[in-house]
Amino acid sequence: MSTKAVGLSRDLPAGRVMPAHVAGQDLAVWRSVSGVLSAWDNRCPHRGMALSHGFVRGEALACLYHGWHFDCDRHCTLIPSHPDLTPPETIQTRAFSALEDGGVIWVALEGEAQPSDDLSGYKPLRTMQFHAPEDAVGTINILADQPVKTLLNPWGESRTLVTTLIAATASIQAMKDATIALETLRQQVEARQ
Amino acid sequence: MSREHALNDWYAVADANSLKRGLATTKLLGEDITVSGSFDAPVVETTDGKRLPTQVKFDHLWTTLGADPRPLFDIPEGDEDGRTRVPCGMVRVKCSPLRAVENFLDIAHFPFVHTDVLGAEPHTEVEPYKVEIRETDDEVWATKVKFFQPQAAKSAGGGITTDYVYRVPAPTTAVPPKHEAQDIITIFVQPRSETECDVWPWMALYDFETPYAELVQFQQLIFLQDRSILENQRPVRLPLDPKMEIPTRADLTSVAYRRWLKKRGALYGASEGPL
Numbered sequence: 001m002s003t004k005a006v007g008l009s010r011d012l013p014a015g016r017v018m019p020a021h022v023a024g025q026d027l028a029v030w031r032s033v034s035g036v037l038s039a040w041d042n043r044c045p046h047r048g049m050a051l052s053h054g055f056v057r058g059e060a061l062a063c064l065y066h067g068w069h070f071d072c073d074r075h076c077t078l079i080p081s082h083p084d085l086t087p088p089e090t091i092q093t094r095a096f097s098a099l100e101d102g103g104v105i106w107v108a109l110e111g112e113a114q115p116s117d118d119l120s121g122y123k124p125l126r127t128m129q130f131h132a133p134e135d136a137v138g139t140i141n142i143l144a145d146q147p148v149k150t151l152l153n154p155w156g157e158s159r160t161l162v163t164t165l166i167a168a169t170a171s172i173q174a175m176k177d178a179t180i181a182l183e184t185l186r187q188q189v190e191a192r193q
Numbered sequence: 194m195s196r197e198h199a200l201n202d203w204y205a206v207a208d209a210n211s212l213k214r215g216l217a218t219t220k221l222l223g224e225d226i227t228v229s230g231s232f233d234a235p236v237v238e239t240t241d242g243k244r245l246p247t248q249v250k251f252d253h254l255w256t257t258l259g260a261d262p263r264p265l266f267d268i269p270e271g272d273e274d275g276r277t278r279v280p281c282g283m284v285r286v287k288c289s290p291l292r293a294v295e296n297f298l299d300i301a302h303f304p305f306v307h308t309d310v311l312g313a314e315p316h317t318e319v320e321p322y323k324v325e326i327r328e329t330d331d332e333v334w335a336t337k338v339k340f341f342q343p344q345a346a347k348s349a350g351g352g353i354t355t356d357y358v359y360r361v362p363a364p365t366t367a368v369p370p371k372h373e374a375q376d377i378i379t380i381f382v383q384p385r386s387e388t389e390c391d392v393w394p395w396m397a398l399y400d401f402e403t404p405y406a407e408l409v410q411f412q413q414l415i416f417l418q419d420r421s422i423l424e425n426q427r428p429v430r431l432p433l434d435p436k437m438e439i440p441t442r443a444d445l446t447s448v449a450y451r452r453w454l455k456k457r458g459a460l461y462g463a464s465e466g467p468l
Contacts, residue, residue: 026427043427045439050425065422066443067305067317080317081301081443091439 003108003116005151005163006039009100020051021089021155022096022107028052029098029105032059037073039098043077044068044092066147069073082144104151104163122149122165125178130160137162146174158193162186195460196222202363205358206237206382208280209249212272220385222461234348244428252280253381266362267333270377271397279405281394281412287461288423290365290384291431292360292379293392295450296419297367297380300340301443306418309343316341317397319443326453333361333453335446359446364459365390376400378412387462388429430464437464 005027006020017030017060019042026042038061042050045097054061060069068087069078076091097108104121109121125148130137134154151163166178199222206219207228208272216229226245230236235246237256245256251271273276286293296302301319303312322338338357360368365382376398394412396454432438433455440448454463 046441047438048423048426048428048432050427053425054422064305066301067314079441079443080304080314081319082441083318085441 003106003113004153005104005116005127006033006107006153006161007105007127008163009103009105010124011127012037012105015056017052017054017056019050020105020107021161022109022123022153025096025109026050026052027096027107028054028061029107030054030056030061032061032072034059037098037100037105038072039096039105040070040074041094041096043094045093051093102165103190104165117149117151119149119165121168122147123168123170125164125166125175126182127161127163128182128186129155129171130162130189130191131158132160133158134160136160136189136192146170146178148178195458195463198458199364199384199461201257201262202365203248203255203257203262203265204365204383205251205253206256206383206391207254208282208393209252209254210280211236212254219383219391221256223386224258226256228254228421236238251379251381252278253393253395257342263363266366268362268368268377268379268397273397275399276377276397277400277408279396279398279408279412281396281409284392284394284413284416284420285385285389286392286416286420286423286430287429288420288426289388289430290382290390291454291462292423292426292429293380293382293390293419294361294367295431295447296423298361298446298450299444300338300357301362302422303342305313306422307415311342311344311415312340313343321442322445324445324449326449326456330362331457333359333446333449335359335449338446361450361453364454364457364461384462390462428464430462433460433463433465 004022011019012031014031014035015033017028020027020029027039027043029039031037042052044051044063046068047065053064054062060071061071067080068076070093071077074093074095076087079085079087097113099106099113101115103124106113108116132157134152137160146165149165153161155161209232212231212235216227225240227238227458234249235254237247248255304314304317320339324335327334336358339353342355343352368379378396381393433451
């Protein structure tokens with residue numbers, strides 16, 4: 001199972017959580033206030049609530065439903081309905097390997113995350129969701145006169161997360177042009193579906 | 194699954210007072226049905242024209258698809274003189290009907306989901322309470338459930354510690370709270386399928402001052418907040434395998450409810466196996 005790009009580092013500031021997907025696995029990807037990145041099964045072990053709807057408190061992600069806190073080691077540290085209880089060690093979320101490289105957040109469902117592309121010489125442009133399958137989103141390299149690199153992460157049968165990087169030397173104007181071209185391409189690809 | 198068991202329960206499928214608006218189509222246990230007629234002569238039919246039994250109770254129209262339905266439960270307090278009876282309309286939720294009931298039995302979520310209304314941090318603690326499955330009438334009861342609430346109902350002036358009783362007389366109905374002269378707030382859940390339901394809240398209150406629209410608006414707000422949770426739980430079907438979801442002491446009612454469903458074979462909207 002390969003490592004997939006789930007978004008740009010700059011789109012997940014400290015103290016925030018976002019939903020993500022890798023190969024059919026729903027994920028809650030979050031960053032603690034001190035900056036620690038985690039990618040978990042998007043499911044609270046208590047009552048199955050999506051943790052991506054939760055909120056970050058310091059170094060813990062709290063579930064929106066009952067406020068159970070889980071620390072960066074994925075252990076439950078607080079059950080608000082019983083604040084004096086030390087939660088059993090066995091209560092924990094399921095974590096996946098995640099890392100950041102080239103301004104991109106990478107997640108692997110099995111083993112250690114390993115970026116699939118060498119991103120040196122590029123800088124992050126943006127992530128977009130295409131309502132189209134991966135094979136319909138193939139031709140992005142021709143969209144601008146600047147070299148771009150695109151990372152495709154299919155999400156179900158009919159959606160693809162497209163993370164795009166552009167040459168590190170690209171000017172602001174070139175980045176604007178590439179963004180507009182990307183948006184046009186998205187509309188064209190989706191119109192064909 | 195276990196639609197067979199579910200067929201023989203009664204379900205609220207309309208606000209009885211809305212029948213005057215004419216024919217409506219809805220869905221019950223995966224089957225399309227129409228609701229028409231009047232308050233005094235309601236008609237519920239399947240799409241192939243089969244008439245289903247009806248009764249009007251608690252301001253709602255009830256029907257059943259089964260050949261041998263269990264009797265519809267009673268809520269004796271609802272008939273007491275001097276109560277305002279408030280049907281609150283309907284909220285459609287894409288969730289298991291059983292998850293909707295379980296959420297209604299849960300108080301620990303109040304501070305996080307109904308923040309500053311039904312609960313607020315730091316008042317998150319759930320004190321020990323009592324849960325039993327009453328063998329005589331085969332119902333789940335939770336008693337002595339106490340919780341601090343900033344505004345328990347539209348009629349509540351400020352923060353109070355509310356003393357709740359919860360009662361589950363049928364797999365898709367929950368009746369809290371009931372404590373002598375307290376307000377009654379219930380939900381009747383109409384299972385459209387195993388993964389979608391229409392929730393009909395109904396109240397019998399000692400509130401004669403708040404306008405009807407405000408009372409309904411308050412309940413609608415609460416249920417819309419609950420919907421944001423209910424539509425994001427996985428698996429969608431309520432897991433009855435105790436290994437699937439880890440409970441804590443505050444979940445005694447939920448644990449008893451799940452056991453009771455399993456024992457009854459009321460598995461429509463439940464998942465028995467792993468994810």
